[in-house]
Amino acid sequence: MSEEAPPKIMRRKPVTDHPMSDLLRIDRFPHVWCPTCGLGTVVNCLGTSILKTPEVDPNHIAVVSGIGCAGRGAGYLRFDSFHTTHGRALPFATGLSLSRPDMKVIVFSGDGDIVSIGGNHLIHAARRNMDMVVICVNNFIYAMTGGQTAPTTPTHARSSTSPFGNSDPPFNLPYLAASCGATYVARWTALHVRRLQKSISEVLKKKGFSFIEVISPCPTLYARLNNLGTGLDLMRFYHDNSEINNDADLKSLDINFKGKIICGKFVDLDSPTYRDRYDEENEHILGDKFIPYDLPDFPHISSNSDKEKIEK
Amino acid sequence: MKPWQTPLDVDKQKTPHGKIHIIVDRCKGCGFCVEYCPRDVLEMSDEYNQKGYHPAFAAHEEKCINCDLCELICPEFAIFVLKDDDESEDKLKGHVDTVLDDSDEEPSDEKSS
Ligand SMILES: Cc1ncc(C[n+]2csc(CCOP(=O)(O)OP(=O)(O)O)c2C)c(N)n1
Ligand code: SF4
Ligand code: SF4
Ligand code: SF4
Ligand SMILES: [Mg+2]
Numbered sequence: 283m284s285e286e287a288p289p290k291i292m293r294r295k296p297v298t299d300h301p302m303s304d305l306l307r308i309d310r311f312p313h314v315w316c317p318t319c320g321l322g323t324v325v326n327c328l329g330t331s332i333l334k335t336p337e338v339d340p341n342h343i344a345v346v347s348g349i350g351c352a353g354r355g356a357g358y359l360r361f362d363s364f365h366t367t368h369g370r371a372l373p374f375a376t377g378l379s380l381s382r383p384d385m386k387v388i389v390f391s392g393d394g395d396i397v398s399i400g401g402n403h404l405i406h407a408a409r410r411n412m413d414m415v416v417i418c419v420n421n422f423i424y425a426m427t428g429g430q431t432a433p434t435t436p437t438h439a440r441s442s443t444s445p446f447g448n449s450d451p452p453f454n455l456p457y458l459a460a461s462c463g464a465t466y467v468a469r470w471t472a473l474h475v476r477r478l479q480k481s482i483s484e485v486l487k488k489k490g491f492s493f494i495e496v497i498s499p500c501p502t503l504y505a506r507l508n509n510l511g512t513g514l515d516l517m518r519f520y521h522d523n524s525e526i527n528n529d530a531d532l533k534s535l536d537i538n539f540k541g542k543i544i545c546g547k548f549v550d551l552d553s554p555t556y557r558d559r560y561d562e563e564n565e566h567i568l569g570d571k572f573i574p575y576d577l578p579d580f581p582h583i584s585s586n587s588d589k590e591k592i593e594k
Numbered sequence: 595m596k597p598w599q600t601p602l603d604v605d606k607q608k609t610p611h612g613k614i615h616i617i618v619d620r621c622k623g624c625g626f627c628v629e630y631c632p633r634d635v636l637e638m639s640d641e642y643n644q645k646g647y648h649p650a651f652a653a654h655e656e657k658c659i660n661c662d663l664c665e666l667i668c669p670e671f672a673i674f675v676l677k678d679d680d681e682s683e684d685k686l687k688g689h690v691d692t693v694l695d696d697s698d699e700e701p702s703d704e705k706s707s
Pocket of ligand 5: 392393422423
């Protein structure tokens with residue numbers, strides 16, 4: 283660029299770089315997600331959280347996705363990213379988290395992937411308090427395959443496999459995760475970008491199984507099949523119909539068709555992780571003969587006291 | 595919203611100001627940034643971008659308060675805002691020049707506070 287170009291004009295030109303381009307696989311852009319889909323916004327919040335959490339070393343982040351529109355998430359992030367098979371993001375992440383305790387493992391996937399085909403993995407990963415962050419993007423439908431009913435589809439909502447309305451009750455995901463043992467449970471919508479970003483920053487510094495449900499617009503299938511307009515209309519719907527209540531009773535978090543969406547951080551506990559318990563049990567049985575797996579832990583803020591405990 | 599009490603240091607406070615950058619051909623015209631900008635800075639353009647969408651544009655950049663909401667809510671990573679006030683003017687110049695001169699250099703340190 284020539285010297286005589288005045289900086290004022292230069293700044294007015296559109297630049298081709300985004301502050302997050304370091305964290306993105308820009309060569310794969312534009313991404314596949316439809317206009318007004320909320321998935322890009324959720325990835326944006328995840329990336330921003332990583333940028334804004336100085337305790338977190340981006341070189342020690344792994345992102346694991348399953349299959350689905352949401353499952354494309356990992357592929358756009360320039361970390362150690364894994365696109366696994368349908369429903370198997372959690373078992374893959376479990377192995378990764380156990381063999382590489384120095385890494386923060388983030389599962390980014392859809393409601394169908396995590397709660398339907400992968401539902402069994404979810405309840406057991408939560409029960410054992412596996413050290414990982416799960417971001418479950420709930421668009422109430424199997425979007426990628428054409429809008430079939432998911433276990434999250436609200437009763438009476440239409441889908442391509444329930445064209446006159448779904449008769450089943452959906453899962454209440456925060457209640458499910460919390461009752462299985464998740465130590466951090468939150469729900470936000472794609473409109474709650476600041477709170478979502480803060481929530482992710484919080485769990486990046488936390489040890490244990492963290493579950494964040496993000497309600498996100500799918501204009502192409504869920505909204506179209508239910509005449510709900512575009513993704514922007516759904517964002518407006520979230521604006522008018524969501525309520526933040528961190529102390530809400532978990533049982534009251536059901537989502538009805540066109541009903542209120544209660545958001546918030548519902549659970550935030552400290553509890554020994556799978557690895558803490560495993561080490562403790564074996565130390566108890568084997569005494570000095572037990573040699574714990576000695577890769578250093580991911581530098582969690584809250585884990586230092588726990589770590590000392592284990593080391594003793 | 596009016597403050598209930600005038601802060602004592604009000605004369606020392608400055609409203610932050612932002613410089614908006616839109617990567618026009620990456621925008622899919624979703625309108626999220628236009629709808630939720632608290633200062634109504636942005637509008638949808640009548641023009642088409644390379645992909646056939648009507649992109650967002652900064653119609654009233656002088657009103658931007660550098661809150662970053664548009665940057666965070668954009669699903670396409672198509673809009674970002676850099677701080678633009680007198681104190682950071684010099685820093686910004688160097689900063690933005692870097693972006694334009696050499697696209698390998700990222701403005702990320704500026705943002706990651
Ligand atoms: C073993 C297997 N079964 C079924 C499929 C087909 N399939 C691909 S994506 C998907 C649903 C994904 O739904 P969700 O996780 O909610 O993601 P979304 O597309 O809604 O973001 C299904 C059933 C598959 N790829 N693999
Ligand atoms: S089908 Fe739905 S979830 Fe998938 S990219 Fe399009 S809008 Fe998003
Ligand atoms: S930074 Fe804030 S005020 Fe400025 S354009 Fe974006 S949303 Fe509007
Ligand atoms: S949020 Fe992003 S993609 Fe949507 S209109 Fe604004 S700049 Fe374009
Ligand atoms: Mg889905």
